[in-house]
Amino acid sequence: MAQHRYMLAEDRIPDRWYNIAADLPSMPPPPLNPGTGEPIGPEALAAIFPMALIEQEVSPERWIPIPDAVREVYAMWRPTPLYRAVGLEQALGTSCKIFYKYEGVSPAGSHKPNTSVPQAFYNKEAGVRKLSTETGAGQWGSSLSFACQHFGLECEVFMVRVSFDSKPYRRLMMETWGGTCIASPSELTNAGRTILAENPDSSGSLGIAISEAVEVAATNDDTNYALGSVLNHVLLHQTVVGQEAKEQLDMAGAYPDVVIGCVGGGSNFAGLAFPFLEDKIAGRDIRIVAVEPASCPTLTRGTYGYDFGDTAQMTPLLPMHSLGHGFMPPSIHSGGLRYHGMAPLVSHVVHTGLVEATSYSQVECFTEAVRFARAEGIIPAPEPSHAIRHVITEVERAKEEGVEKTILFNLCGHGHFDMAAYADFLGGTMQDLDVDEGELSRASEALAALPGIG
Numbered sequence: 001m002a003q004h005r006y007m008l009a010e011d012r013i014p015d016r017w018y019n020i021a022a023d024l025p026s027m028p029p030p031p032l033n034p035g036t037g038e039p040i041g042p043e044a045l046a047a048i049f050p051m052a053l054i055e056q057e058v059s060p061e062r063w064i065p066i067p068d069a070v071r072e073v074y075a076m077w078r079p080t081p082l083y084r085a086v087g088l089e090q091a092l093g094t095s096c097k098i099f100y101k102y103e104g105v106s107p108a109g110s111h112k113p114n115t116s117v118p119q120a121f122y123n124k125e126a127g128v129r130k131l132s133t134e135t136g137a138g139q140w141g142s143s144l145s146f147a148c149q150h151f152g153l154e155c156e157v158f159m160v161r162v163s164f165d166s167k168p169y170r171r172l173m174m175e176t177w178g179g180t181c182i183a184s185p186s187e188l189t190n191a192g193r194t195i196l197a198e199n200p201d202s203s204g205s206l207g208i209a210i211s212e213a214v215e216v217a218a219t220n221d222d223t224n225y226a227l228g229s230v231l232n233h234v235l236l237h238q239t240v241v242g243q244e245a246k247e248q249l250d251m252a253g254a255y256p257d258v259v260i261g262c263v264g265g266g267s268n269f270a271g272l273a274f275p276f277l278e279d280k281i282a283g284r285d286i287r288i289v290a291v292e293p294a295s296c297p298t299l300t301r302g303t304y305g306y307d308f309g310d311t312a313q314m315t316p317l318l319p320m321h322s323l324g325h326g327f328m329p330p331s332i333h334s335g336g337l338r339y340h341g342m343a344p345l346v347s348h349v350v351h352t353g354l355v356e357a358t359s360y361s362q363v364e365c366f367t368e369a370v371r372f373a374r375a376e377g378i379i380p381a382p383e384p385s386h387a388i389r390h391v392i393t394e395v396e397r398a399k400e401e402g403v404e405k406t407i408l409f410n411l412c413g414h415g416h417f418d419m420a421a422y423a424d425f426l427g428g429t430m431q432d433l434d435v436d437e438g439e440l441s442r443a444s445e446a447l448a449a450l451p452g453i454g
């Protein structure tokens, strides 16, 4: 009988995070101060982040130790299982080996607590009382509420309006863990009031919600801001995923030909992929693919240059692929992938050709999510259904080429709170929401005024 599941003992929880910056052949350009056009120094971030995280953000060290207090919380669900997708392989009739790392076993049901826990820990150590943040589908808000509760911090979450209305259970998870959840745009901040004055029915966006959360942190001494993706330290924290996966694949006597992850801001992808990218940079033959929604095609159709991380232009300018900070993605079910930008590190490795990028529409992704659920049992979150859809492409290509591949992907969360999306698909009412070309070109025109990257 083929083995389905590869488990590691608790003492194999990684004791360090892997920092890809130490191994990149070239570094991404620095974030810029939008006022001066000069690189921003660490002190510019001190109003909203604790020093320990700022140091990680700019660290050149390859390995960064994980505090024991963080590993103790990780031990509630880590090491996570690695599965061989025996059922899916059979359903597809392929001789490829398909593996997936399953991050849905965390309390919040996704990979996000891998970073919410250390972020809450370092803020607590720095004497901070409260964290403010934004959330799209609610995954990050619930993950940070869980972590804040554990370390005795208050948590205030600005949730994108469309998800606030359509995903009440995520809000209730936040409240169950003691967090406060506010629909964004809100009347609580200047950024929110400005948007509402223009468009009282705004369905919100991650860019707007980030503006609101940053404003709260920047204007309150005892409050810091926490981001669930995009920044270097967030991607760093996620590398426990790839480190464990490597060890589990060793147990299975396997090594991937291709590693796949879905990308919103880039963190679950980087968490799985960067420890393998280390091997690729060292000369190993391996392909790495980032998969995004066709209706928010940041890497495949965006511009690589400097852009703001948020709609109200409060953040530093980040070097990244972007659709423009004013871009309003269509209301697809993959709320976690509706972000106009991309992590600078992920943008850089795509720009330099180390990583490939591709995109799919939501109906084809849900088709594969349902096939996966029937074959493997686990119901995927809408976001990783993009990774699953690309697995199918790899399997088809392997067949055409007459080769057997080993494929690894990140099943970064379960879909238990996304059953309304499955209802839409199973009821036959789901549609592919195409990008509004007019909106796309308007939003990218705004980018032309910002510094480019050669």
Ligand SMILES: *Cc1c(COP(=O)(O)O)cnc(C)c1O
Binding pocket: 110, 111, 112, 139, 140, 228, 229, 230, 262, 263, 264, 265, 266, 267, 268, 269, 336, 337, 381, 383, 384, 412, 413, 414
């Ligand atoms: C937040 C989230 C994403 C998107 O964020 P990344 O930083 O790109 O990983 C993807 N999948 C799930 C399940 C999420 O919760």
